[in-house]
Amino acid sequence: MACNKKYETQLHKYLDGEMIESERTEFYNHLDACEECAAHYKELKKAVMLVQSSSHIEAPEGFTESVMDRLPVKKKRKHWKKWMRQHPILIAASLFVFLMTSSLLSVWVDQSGEELTVIGSQDVKIDRENGMVIVPEGEIVEGDLFVKNGRVEVEGEITGDLTVINGEQYLASAGNVSGEIEEVDQALEWIWYHTKRITSDVFSFGEEKNNE
Amino acid sequence: MDAVVKRLIRAIKKEEDQDAFAELVDLYKDKVFQIAYRMTGNSYEAQDMAQESFLRAYANLESYDEKRKFSTWLFRITTNLCIDRLRKKKPDYSLDAELQGTEGLTGYSQVAASEKLPEEQVVTMEMQEWVQREISYLPPKHRSAIILRYIEGLPIKQISEILDLPANTVKTHIHRGREALRKRLKDA
Structure with a gap:
């Protein structure tokens, strides 16, 4: 010691x-x-x-092979998981798009019945048997007109926008629409139309606030 | 070496290139096996621990920080696995302790008696086997520090990273281990 x-x-x-x-x-x-x-x-x-x-010992023969034999088998799913981990924002965005689409689609399915619907004005002639909506000559529709599952003939005047879902519109030479005319036939267009509307709603809401 | 290891690890991470992993195993298998063998003192368990180390390394490669030394990360997995294994099978008696009701008779004499080794075989027992046996009697913490320092020849700093202990603690473990070995090996 x-x-x-x-x-x-x-x-x-x-x-x-x-x-x-x-x-x-x-x-x-x-x-x-x-x-x-x-x-x-x-x-x-x-x-x-x-x-x-004390001499340096070596790993027994066939060591590497037996490790490789015990490795997990390559899985496609693992690739996918790895990708998900690396791109969380893309995952969130696509999830959002998926949920938006499916909710709008369900609205579309709900209201795509055959019934003729008119929103906007009472000053129009509605022919339910033939699925026609007529804005008569000399008549002025104040504001927007929204027609679903029907054909629209405009002989008079619309001061706002005309929107036709699942139908068609005919603008007579004497007729006049001050706003935009929009026809929506497909589910996708319907979604696009809604997205645009939501965006413009949000936008105009912001504008109104600014004006206050 | 470091550049090769980096390239291999990138290939494994990006393309799940198993051939690259086999190369990596080839590069480190002897060192990992050596640590496992010195820690467990038995080649069957050592092979088990060494294989498990590589499988865990493969499964957790995402958590390996490429800025740090790969061997440090890998050896840490190995020593942790071995220390866990030793804890689980830790005997509740020590061969050093004097057996109850006997005078001057320790566990060592019991081991020798039960193995019934012929005298000459005991005498010619290989030096290395004897040294390894003496290493095995060190407590796991002292044992891992001694193995990394004197068998793997690593600097204190790297040992402290592998064992996740402050450098001064590692030094203390080495001192204690060295003293214990001195007492056991001085009569060689």
Whole structure:
């Protein structure tokens, strides 16, 4: 054993190669003078050498093959999962689009019955048997007209927009629509129409607020 | 070496290139097996632990930070696996302890007696086997520090990263391990 605790610490410090020059000189001088510490040092050195000399062993033959055999089989799903993890914003966006589309589609399906619907004005002739809506000559429809599942003949005047869902419109030479005429036939167009409407609603809402 | 390892890891991450992984296993299998063998002291368990290390590395490669040394990350998996295994099968007695009701008779004499090794075989017991056995008697924390320091020859800094311990704690573990080995190996 080292002659005292201080030198035991010193021995380990030396073995860890953490002594500065002056400490090392002092340490060597002590080892020369102290038999106990010299013996302790020799024993430590021997233990370290024995451990270091224990030969380096190698992995058994076929090691790599057996690791590879145990690897999980490549799965397409894993690719997909990995992709999802890397693109969270795309996932959120497509989820949003999917939900929007499906909710609008369900509205479309709900209201795509055969019944003729007219929203906007009472000053029109509605012929339910033939599925016709006529804006008579000389008549002025104030605001927008919205017709579903029917043919529209405009002989008079509409001051707003005319929207025709699942039908067609006929503008007589004498007729006049001040706003836009829009025909919507397909589900996709219907969705587009709704998206536009929501956007313009939001936009005009913002404008109104600004005006206040 | 580092550039090769980086290229292989990219290939595994991006294309799930299993051939690249096989190359990576080839590069590190001896070191990983060595750590596992020195930790468990038995080649059957060592092979189990080493294989498991690579399988975990493959499964968790996403969490490997490419800015850090791959060997540090891999050896950490191995030492953790081995320490866990040692804890699970830790015997509730120590061979060092004097057996109850006997004087000066320790677990070692029991082991020798039950193995019934002929005298000359004991005498000629390979030095390496003996050293390995003495390493196995160290507590797992001291054992892992000694193995990484003297068998793998790693610097203290890397050992502290592998074992996730402060450098001073690693040094203390090495000192304790060295002292224990000194006492056991001095009569060689």
